[in-house]
Amino acid sequence: MENNKILIIDDEEIVHESINDALEDEGYEVISAYNGEEGLKAYEVHKPILLILDLRMPVMNGNEFLVKLQVKPDAPYSVIVLTGHGCSEDMETCYDLGIRSFLQKPFNIYELRSLVQSCINLKRTELKLTSDVARREDAETQLGEYRKHLNKMFDSLKIDI
Amino acid sequence: MTTDVLGNTLSQIEESLDLITATGLLTREQKPVLLKDIKYLLLDNIAKEIKLIFYNPDRPDQVFLEYVYTSSMISEPRNMLDDILSSDPSAVAFDVYIEFTRAFHGLDRNLRDLLQKNTEFEWYPVEGS
Numbered sequence: 001m002e003n004n005k006i007l008i009i010d011d012e013e014i015v016h017e018s019i020n021d022a023l024e025d026e027g028y029e030v031i032s033a034y035n036g037e038e039g040l041k042a043y044e045v046h047k048p049i050l051l052i053l054d055l056r057m058p059v060m061n062g063n064e065f066l067v068k069l070q071v072k073p074d075a076p077y078s079v080i081v082l083t084g085h086g087c088s089e090d091m092e093t094c095y096d097l098g099i100r101s102f103l104q105k106p107f108n109i110y111e112l113r114s115l116v117q118s119c120i121n122l123k124r125t126e127l128k129l130t131s132d133v134a135r136r137e138d139a140e141t142q143l144g145e146y147r148k149h150l151n152k153m154f155d156s157l158k159i160d161i
Numbered sequence: 162m163t164t165d166v167l168g169n170t171l172s173q174i175e176e177s178l179d180l181i182t183a184t185g186l187l188t189r190e191q192k193p194v195l196l197k198d199i200k201y202l203l204l205d206n207i208a209k210e211i212k213l214i215f216y217n218p219d220r221p222d223q224v225f226l227e228y229v230y231t232s233s234m235i236s237e238p239r240n241m242l243d244d245i246l247s248s249d250p251s252a253v254a255f256d257v258y259i260e261f262t263r264a265f266h267g268l269d270r271n272l273r274d275l276l277q278k279n280t281e282f283e284w285y286p287v288e289g290s
Contacts, residue, residue: 084204085167085206105207108268108269108272
């Protein structure tokens with residue numbers, strides 16, 4: 001079964017409510033956290049495929065969360081950052097920390113659904129490609145071993161002849 | 162605009178609300194509620210501009226002073242408000258005027274209502290809004 005879990009990390013209940021309303025009908029399992037610290041714990045427990053993150057939060061803000069999370073290009077999830085006033089400096093920092101995209105507040109549910117769908121599709125495709133490449137590399141390694149084995153057999157046959 | 166500018170703006174708004182509370186125009190209970198709502202409206206890009214308008218409650222067209230806040234700018238001109246308040250605090254009242262962002266206007270009605278209801282304000286439409 002495909003991972004359809006989405007973790008929302010935002011200190012405003014209204015954001016959780018509106019995202020829940022927009023995404024649960026689409027078949028996603030939505031999990032809530034209210035600051036970066038809760039977000040890290042929820043990530044470890046649920047392993048979502050998508051994180052929707054606010055930057056301004058108490059206890060641990062969005063940037064601190066991203067630093068702790070250490071998003072890698074081959075991570076099994078994507079991150080969307082919610083922002084009311086994203087400036088280029090903040091955006092650059094967030095992209096450097098590995099996020100996939102921004103969503104400007106206030107957002108309508110169609111924008112949200114479309115961005116969520118495309119981020120998840122892209123991540124699934126990336127994961128599938130990574131797994132295909134890994135399988136292919138395994139197969140090539142095995143093939144190399146067989147080839148070596150066959151060459152050895154062929155060499156021994158030649159000696160016998 | 163950086164988030165630091167916005168952070169500084171919000172800190173200054175808090176200081177201003179402390180001063181307004183000291184005049185008695187705002188109670189100690191009302192201040193954190195108003196501050197929370199202003200922060201929410203600016204941070205979530207719902208309000209383009211927030212104005213605190215100080216006026217004569219007997220003659221609402223007589224405006225003494227306007228404090229204007231946006232996400233990157235504060236305008237708090239000094240005038241005789243302190244003198245008026247020191248002589249008769251009941252001679253001044255204030256209301257909060259919100260100009261919404263284009264992004265907020267672009268939302269559907271239900272979502273706009275939901276976001277507005279997330280504040281403690283009592284909302285009244287203003288002509289031209």
